Structure formats: C-alpha cells, structure tokens
Amino acid sequence: MIIMGWNINKNKCLRCGACVSVCPKIALELSEHGIENNKNLCNLCGICEKICPVGAIKVNKNA
Amino acid sequence: MLKESYDVVVVGAGPGGSSVATHCAKAGLSVALLEKRQEIGSPKRCGEGLSLNSLKMIENYLGKKIPSKCIAQEIDGAIVYAPNGKKVIIDFKENAGAVMERKIFDKWLAEEASRAGAYVQAKTYVKDIIKKNGYICGVTGEFEDEYFEIKAKVVVAADGVESKIARLAGLDTTNKLINIDSGYQFEMVNLKLNDPKKIELYFGNNIAKRGYCWIFPKGKDVANVGIGIALAEKPARYYLEKWIETKPEIFNSAGITEVNSGGIPVGGFLENMVLNGFLVVGDAAHQVNPIHGGGMKEATIAGKIAADVIVEAIKKNNVSKEVLDKYNKIWWKERGNELLKVQKLREVFEKLSDEDLNMLAEVLTGDDLIAFSRGSKLGTLAKILIKNPKIAFLAKHLI
Numbered sequence: 001m002i003i004m005g006w007n008i009n010k011n012k013c014l015r016c017g018a019c020v021s022v023c024p025k026i027a028l029e030l031s032e033h034g035i036e037n038n039k040n041l042c043n044l045c046g047i048c049e050k051i052c053p054v055g056a057i058k059v060n061k062n063a
Numbered sequence: 064m065l066k067e068s069y070d071v072v073v074v075g076a077g078p079g080g081s082s083v084a085t086h087c088a089k090a091g092l093s094v095a096l097l098e099k100r101q102e103i104g105s106p107k108r109c110g111e112g113l114s115l116n117s118l119k120m121i122e123n124y125l126g127k128k129i130p131s132k133c134i135a136q137e138i139d140g141a142i143v144y145a146p147n148g149k150k151v152i153i154d155f156k157e158n159a160g161a162v163m164e165r166k167i168f169d170k171w172l173a174e175e176a177s178r179a180g181a182y183v184q185a186k187t188y189v190k191d192i193i194k195k196n197g198y199i200c201g202v203t204g205e206f207e208d209e210y211f212e213i214k215a216k217v218v219v220a221a222d223g224v225e226s227k228i229a230r231l232a233g234l235d236t237t238n239k240l241i242n243i244d245s246g247y248q249f250e251m252v253n254l255k256l257n258d259p260k261k262i263e264l265y266f267g268n269n270i271a272k273r274g275y276c277w278i279f280p281k282g283k284d285v286a287n288v289g290i291g292i293a294l295a296e297k298p299a300r301y302y303l304e305k306w307i308e309t310k311p312e313i314f315n316s317a318g319i320t321e322v323n324s325g326g327i328p329v330g331g332f333l334e335n336m337v338l339n340g341f342l343v344v345g346d347a348a349h350q351v352n353p354i355h356g357g358g359m360k361e362a363t364i365a366g367k368i369a370a371d372v373i374v375e376a377i378k379k380n381n382v383s384k385e386v387l388d389k390y391n392k393i394w395w396k397e398r399g400n401e402l403l404k405v406q407k408l409r410e411v412f413e414k415l416s417d418e419d420l421n422m423l424a425e426v427l428t429g430d431d432l433i434a435f436s437r438g439s440k441l442g443t444l445a446k447i448l449i450k451n452p453k454i455a456f457l458a459k460h461l462i
Contacts, residue, residue: 014106014322016324021238054299
C-alpha cells in the first residue's frame with residue numbers, strides 16, 4: 001500500500017538522526033519516541049529518504 | 064540535582080561536549096552537561112578507530128592517560144583493498160592506534176567532566192533554547208515528565224549530527240547531501256579476521272560509492288564492521304549486507320551483536336559557529352575529518368578551544384558573538400583550514416574510477432601510505448603520484 005506523504009517504518013528505524021541533520025525545514029526531530037516529523041513544516045522534499053542508512057523513510061510527493 | 068542556573072550549559076555528552084564541560088569546569092565555571100540518551104556513549108555512530116597521534120592528542124588535551132578499559136584493540140597497521148582485490152599492507156610494525164570501546168570511552172570522558180566539577184545528567188532532553196534581547200540565555204527541556212528551564216551565560220550545542228539546538232538558535236548547520244555520508248555498521252563476533260591488529264578498508268564504487276567498507280577489529284574474532292557511502296541509489300544497509308555476502312571467508316559463521324547507523328559529516332565546515340551567548344562544537348558543527356569520517360579528535364580539540372574562549376568571555380562579563388568569535392578564528396587557524404584541504408582531497412578521491420583506484424593500489428606501497436599518513440600533507444601524496452607516470456594526472460588535483 002502506498003501511503004501519501006511522509007512515512008517512517010519504525011521497525012526499521014535505528015533512531016540515528018541522520019535524517020534530522022539534513023532536513024532543510026527543521027521538521028524532523030529525534031526524541032525519546034524516535035523520529036518525529038512536524039507535518040506543518042515538512043514540504044516532502046525527500047532529502048531525508050536519501051540519507052536514511054536503513055531505508056526506513058518513504059516520501060510520496062504526490063500527497 | 065539540576066540547578067536553575069549555570070555559567071555554561073552543554074547540550075550533548077559526546078567527546079565534544081565532555082571536552083567543553085571538563086575545561087570550563089577546570090577553570091572554575093559552573094557547568095551542566097546534559098545528555099538526552101539514557102546511557103552516555105550508546106548507541107554509537109562510529110567506526111571507533113583512533114590513530115596513535117589522535118590518542119596522544121586527546122590525552123594531551125585532557126592532561127590524563129586514557130584508561131586501558133576504553134581500548135578494545137591496539138592496532139599496528141591497515142590493509143587497504145582496491146576494487147579488484149589487490150591489497151596494500153600498511154605495517155607500522157609498532158602500536159599505531161586503537162579501536163576504542165565507545166560506550167566506555169565516552170562515559171569515561173563524561174566522568175572526567177564530572178570529576179572536574181561539571182554536573183552531568185543523562186536522559187535529560189533539551190528541546191529548545193531561551194532567547195532574550197538577542198542573546199541565548201538558557202535552555203528548556205524535559206526530564207521524564209517534567210518540563211525544565213535552565214539559565215546559562217553560555218549555551219554550547221554539542222548535540223551531534225542531528226543537532227537541532229544550533230538551528231533553533233539561528234545557525235544554519237543543516238548538512239547538505241553532498242557533504243554527509245550515510246553510515247551503517249554491525250558489531251560482529253566469530254569472525255575469521257586476517258589480522259586482528261590491522262584495520263581493513265575496502266574501496267570500490269560498487270562496494271561503497273564515495274566511501275569504503277571497514278573492518279575494525281575489537282578482539283581476536285570481534286570487529287566493528289561498517290560502511291560509509293554517499294549519494295548512492297540504495298540505503299547504506301543494502302550495500303554492507305551485499306558486501307558481507309561476498310566475503311564468506313571472513314563472515315561465514317559470524318554473529319551480529321550490535322546494529323548502528325548514522326550520518327557522518329564529511330565537509331561543509333561552518334564559517335560562523337557562534338551567536339550571542341552560544342556556540343556549537345563537534346559533529347553538530349561538522350567538525351569531522353572528511354577523508355575518514357573520524358570526529359573524536361576534532362571534537363576534543365574544538366571543545367578545548369571553545370572552553371578557553373568561554374572562560375575568557377565570562378571573565379570579561381561579555382559573551383557577545385563578537386567576543387565568542389575568537390572561537391571561530393582559533394578553530395579555523397588550528398583545524399579548519401587543514402580540514403578544508405582534506406575535504407578537497409576527498410573530492411578528488413571520490414572522482415576516481417575503479418580503474419584509477421586499482422592503478423593506485425598497483426603503484427603505491429604501504430610505506431608511501433605511511434609517509435602520507437604521517438605527514439597528512441597533500442603535497443606528500445602529490446610527490447608520490449608524480450613519480451608514477453600512469454597516475455601523475457591525479458597529482459595536479461592536489462597542488
């Protein structure tokens with residue numbers, strides 16, 4: 001199933017924060033609960049998907 | 064217990080944060096060193112290797128010997144593999160470095176900060192900064208369910224590659240994809256290592272685009288095994304697992320005891336790392352060697368430079384960005400300019416085809432690489448390359 005928008009597979013995510021460091025909108029945050037995306041700030045640019053070492057992030061721009 | 068106000072609040076207890084905290088506390092300042100994770104030093108995002116030079120430098124800066132419990136394995140050289148499998152053995156024939164146990168090392172560094180007088184607290188999540196009249200004057204955050212506010216004359220962001228504090232404060236520390244590697248690593252056991260005293264590096268555009276795979280021994284049959292890549296089509300994890308499958312002679316009966324990942328800054332140094340009442344050190348400031356991605360030494364040095372500047376600023380009762388700018392100046396003079404050259408070298412190397420890399424492995428000897436690593440000067444490498452007609456063309460990139 002393709003889910004529109006920004007998606008993270010929390011079972012794959014290792015909470016390393018690589019995605020946070022490249023997010024141009026400061027929309028991502030590594031909290032105690034894992035990676036969180038502020039959907040008000042995120043513009044679905046997909047850079048976080050490109051850096052993710054484990055392929056946990058999928059961004060569908062046609063949301 | 065956490066107090067309401069400190070001279071200095073350091074966010075993040077990695078090598079950079081602990082270095083700032085230790086030196087500020089030694090100079091008599093009140094310091095809080097706050098770590099968001101429940102355990103300092105874990106999980107790591109690092110190959111854990113340190114050259115003897117770096118080890119000595121860290122010891123000099125701390126004024127203390129690193130306890131042997133922090134070192135997993137002493138190293139006397141490296142084996143570098145070209146894409147075609149041709150290997151170049153670098154044998155120092157004596158202790159040349161170590162693979163650390165980051166979990167223990169980072170904790171020890173934080174312990175030293177505490178012994179110097181800093182207040183250290185884990186599982187304390189700094190979420191935002193407090194800004195007043197153009198000055199950063201404290202932090203807010205959460206400890207368990209409780210919200211807290213701490214005032215500080217200077218706030219130091221040492222919160223790693225995922226640093227948000229610096230960006231919230233107003234410094235653009237966002238990593239560009241071109242200047243960050245994607246890293247993935249295992250700690251593995253029951254390996255058949257070629258030589259437990261040598262680190263191994265495997266190059267090749269199909270193995271690890273723009274980076275390398277590594278085996279850093281942490282014992283006779285234990286190692287930190289990882290990959291750093293950039294701008295590749297698939298995630299780092301895919302390439303590491305694929306590469307491991309091609310080496311059954313090493314990994315056939317291996318087990319995985321730890322899985323880690325991380326972004327590794329490899330360039331994009333910041334011209335300005337200060338604001339009124341604020342500065343940024345370590346991975347958060349991209350202070351990492353762009354060739355090998357090592358940051359422990361850089362963070363330690365930058366931490367000391369930052370602390371000296373903070374101590375002076377607080378003594379003068381002036382923590383404006385004009386005064387803290389001295390940190391920019393000293394860091395760029397002592398480290399930045401050199402690291403920028405290393406970044407240039409990285410940019411040359413990443414343009415090399417597998418054929419070029421194979422050729423390098425044909426003509427470069429282990430001794431050449433030792434000479435290069437000792438001097439770490441681009442000119443040294445250029446001289447070596449010029450002597451070999453086939454690869455002389457590479458030299459022009461280095462001079």
